[in-house]
Amino acid sequence: MKLFMGSPTVKTRIFCAAGAALLLALAAVSLLTGKYPLTIEGLWAGDEMQLRVFWTLRASRTLVGVVGGFALAVAGFVYQTVFRNPLASPDVIGVSSGASAGAAAGILFFSGAAAVTVSAFAGALAAVCLSLALSALDRFGKSGTIVLAGIAVHSLAQTALMCLKLTADPERELASIEYWIMGSLNGISGYSMGPALWLCAACLVLLFLLHRPILILSAEEGEARMLGLSVGKVRFVVLLAATLAVSCIVSLSGLIGFVGLLAPHGARLMTGENDSGTMLLGGLLGSVLLVWADILARTAAATELPVSIFTSLLGAPFLVFLIFRGRQGT
Secondary structure, eight states: OOOOOSOOOHHHHHHHHHHHHHHHHHHHHHHTOSSSOOOHHHHHHTOHHHHHHIIIIIHHHHHHHHHHHHHHHHHHHHHHHHTTOTTOOTTTTSHHHHHHHHHHHHHHHOOSHHHHHHHHHHHHHHHHHHHHHHHHTSTTOOHHHHHHHHHHHHHHHHHHHHHHHHTSOTTTHHHHHHHHHHOOSTTOOTTTSHHHHHHHHHHHHHHHHTHHHHHHTTSOHHHHHHTTOOHHHHHHHHHHHHHHHHHHHHHHHOOOOSHHHHHHHHHHHHHSOOSHHHHHHHHHHHHHHHHHHHHHHHHSSSSOOOHHHHHHHHHHHHHHHHHHHHHHHO
């Protein structure tokens, strides 16, 4: 993975501008796409029902798509850089499985979408804290220890999820759990997304402020320490911020696969660099991918489909491409 500490190149800036323009166009399409017809004329004329649908449902859904895709992609960039592993993704330390177990508990023991969202976030946060606590037992702070801790936490959360599924009502609760795990932006409204999005935005700002230490972490640990970086502390803060951002989005949307894998690699293939500009471009590509997948989820069939179907249709072939590309490079 090529390390580049300078300013973003002209090519990177052009790609970022093009990505932002494409994202704005897709966001505009997303705002007007859905079962209830919205028109620019009706919104401009102040039609009460159209305005209510626009602000309560469409605007919040599109905003979560933009911020969510950006957060998943930036977190993927951080994981791949810090772990020096091109296949690392936002669920590498158990966040997705923890959120799944938390959401299942919310569906079984509480009522309402807000309770499920809070439960999913609590499950993701518990998984993150447990993974980081286990990795802290290694006084040398090796990145591989965090991966092993994440695998252990993932297995524990999956066991808890299976136990919760066994106690669920097959006709109602089990179906709700499975649909949540598939991932969708369908249930998002302006009433439930506020705190999660604010925390996600704060984590993203922190990650961009720490972009130089993040890039230094991609070097060998001895070299990073020679550059004056406190490797263990910085890695802990960076991974916590990235995982909290993912937890916020997953608690709102359910599990959405491959965005955190696809977007960072796409950005690196386009720029040929691994710098802050590539990190920003990866975030924009993640937003484009998730908003576009959400538009397809609303329009491809008579009933709304899970978003992960469309991200996986792109992600699975891309993963195969990365595997073959890695084999050719060895």
